[in-house]
Amino acid sequence: MHTPWWRNRRLLPLLVQATVGLVVLVTIAYLLGNLVRNLSAAGLLLSWRWLNLPAGFDISESLLPFNAELPYWRALLAGLVNTVRVVLIALVGATLLGTAVGTAAFSSNGLLRRLSRTYVELIRNVPLLLQLLFWYFVVFLSLPDGSAAIQLPWVVLAKSGLHLGSPQLVNGVWQGSLRITLEFAALLTGLIIHSGAFIAEVVRGGVAAVPPGQWEAARSLGLHAGQTLSRIVLPQALRVIVPALNSQYISLAKNSSLAVACGYSDLYSVAETTLNQTGRSVEVVLILLGTYLAMDLVISGLMNRLNRLVQIQER
């Protein structure tokens, strides 16, 4: 009994895979071949030596000490540190905001419930970039300066920045306290408000997934609404919330690359300047992609650990 090879169900999968593999390989080889040819024609073959050359540009704000004489790799590192700084703070802020808004959707107060929905629907349907530009150009850049600055307890909102603590007005300039630049403040506000809406949806979905019997049981034991939420419902909702939160955190980290819109020197904006000066497009893009991938992996790793913790506690 003879089966032709093109009808053999053991050979067919191999055949399909071989074809697909060949097509993928040929495409990659073709693209890489072009890349090498075009790069060598432009004199830009892959090299990392330029990373040690002096950058020649300054970074407006940096946690690491930086000046124009330092090499490119220090500039990129400073950008990375700036990215990590904004991502970490925004993560905390967005989680707090999202949890508050998400649980507000179950409030006994009808107005609060509706406001929570309105906030989520408002934010989710407007592009983040537009929101960031709005916060920077419309809100923060139009802050008054000097004695007209908005003075709240523990913080002064002025055009020169956000002054925390108890700053003094010396010759029309606020001094003597922790200063946050407007760029950083705008980016942080935008990211927190945007991610907060998405996290609120995650929290709302998680709480809604807890069976209603749990609410009733807790209330019948005499716990009041706040206790029921924090002691009974939220711990159970975490099983649903944590995995979904993982992808929200990753998109927050990726969204921080829009910092360039408010003039904050994050990794992407430093990389863009670096590319414009050196023309090293392939290397710069590789650095960018690799760094963001690494950041995603770190977040996923931590969240997976948290997830395991939450799921085990359940038993």
Add this chain to the structure above:
Amino acid sequence: MTSPTTAADPGVVMIEARTVEKWYPNGFHALRGVDLTVHQGEVVVIMGPSGSGKSTFLRTFNALEDFQKGSIVVDGIELSDDVRRIDAIRREVGMVFQQFNLFPHLSVLDNLTLAPTLVRHRSKAEVQRQALELLARVGIHEQAHKFPGQLSGGQQQRVAIARSLCMEPRLLLFDEPTSALDPEMVQEVLMVMQELAREGMTMVVVTHEVRFARQVADRVVLMAEGEVVEIAPPERFFTAPQHPRSRQFLSQIS
């Protein structure tokens, strides 16, 4: 009434399985050299404890499961790695599943007409006429334009049987057709199957229904641990089983 079955000829062999052996990818030896011959018009009931390989064996007949050693000839076509042969066998062999597996996005009528129009290239109008007749035969012609989700479990399983019949198969395989049903719905499905058997349809049925096996089966096959332990006519199997495993199994289910 269109009858999907040809006149039963006990001389014709429908299934000829010889020393079929199957290992799962994890190394589990599911079938250990199983033999079975099913003649045209015969009703063979396969019984056995769970994990005995009876469903796996049934599913090798239409190549839903593959096997490593031995041979299976279905309706004169030997199962091989040739995709065209597999398609040919599947056209001639109908299958009814434990979970019904109706297509929930299609109406009952479309569930029946889908395969005949696509696979047999028959005209839609003709197939629809036949489908309505079949639905009438299994007693649910009034539900033809409903969706499967709106029917009870027993009705769904009867639709599934009608769907198989609509392909005019020469052999029907039943994989625990009543196991997922509520008790009060079991009977309506068994009645349809009994009716089919009376009309001469060749059937291989994996089931736990002792009464069905006693009344309808021509032969009962007992499988245990991937082997055929005993093959006997029902009256002998249920009253005087030869093999100790058969006696053990019968004492467990009764």
Add this chain to the structure above:
Amino acid sequence: MNRARALTNRLRRELFATPLDGLITVVLLIGLVSGLKALLHWSLTQADWAVIQANSTLLAVGRYPLNQQWRLWLLTALLSGAAGISWGLLRGAGWPRSDRLAAAVLLVLGLVLPAGLGLAAPLQQRWWWLTALLLVGRWAAGRWGCELPPRWRRLLPLTWPVLYLSGLGLIGGGLGLMTVRPSQWGGLLLTLTEASFAIVVCCPLGIALALGRCSELPLLRWCSTLYIEFIRGAPLITLLFLGQNILGFLLPGGLAPDRVWRAAWILTFFAAAYVAEAVRAGLAALPRGQWEAARSLGLNMVQTLQHVVLPQALRAALPAIVGQFITLLQDTTLLSLIGLLDLLGVARAVMANPEFLGRNAEVYLVLAILFWCCCAALGVGSRSLERHLNRQVLRSQP
């Protein structure tokens, strides 16, 4: 009288159930009212809407040559006609059931918006005609659509791809029409072109990737997974950056598309990975028995996919896919960061004009409202379609 009492009762229960609730309500109300008052005060007395009125053409089509803009009008007319007819036919087929509100909103918008924007009288009239065309199309198709012969009705969905391709032709020119290079497209025109292109092309790509990722063949699975995870791990802006700076090196000289199409392809490849994940979730939700039932009936692989697997998987994935489309529409704003003149890019160019300096708030507000309306409409439509499909097919599988 009774109704008024019921209302007060309900208000009391909703807003003042406990003293704490009452306090929250009062604080929120004070905040809301003062906020809305400030916004109203600003928009009526301080805001200067001239920046929108003076630049409405720029925001709509960018620097598209003035003497060729009739092509865009023609395209809009064709689109609104086709949309109206499709709407009417869909309504005849049972969805959407209640669309009076949508029609009323469209009517009011079509009547009021052109005047509100301060467009020239001929332009206003054109918008009125377009609205009329849409609504008449809906009415006529709803009235006589079901009397069309079935063969015609089966051909009607084909008008959309034809319309789309000829629309691209109308925008870009060729075949005797004056060529308008993509670098001259701008504003809303560019945003919609890029978004629609990416939406149309990313769907088949995403489905193929999802099938690859769920495949039993390891090589297909690895390739799809690698691609999907690579794309999902990178921020869109770095990929657009890659497209602008490296795509030219990857292709032989002269073959690389221009900047607008590069961005469109990057958007497409980006969205495909996310659509693939949505479809994969739909495929994963499908019981294995569906495959087995279809195969045991004799359907081959392609028939099983086409008639059994994909209809169910796509239906389950519909909300997630539309969610991706909404995200994609919003993501087009990132084009302004790589120097393209999409809606946001044109808006930023307008605000850089010394004549309109400091008019950021007005422009951003209008853009935000525009995006909000488009995205919210997509969301509402998708939810309504989902409800319709769920009502039609109650889930049956245990």
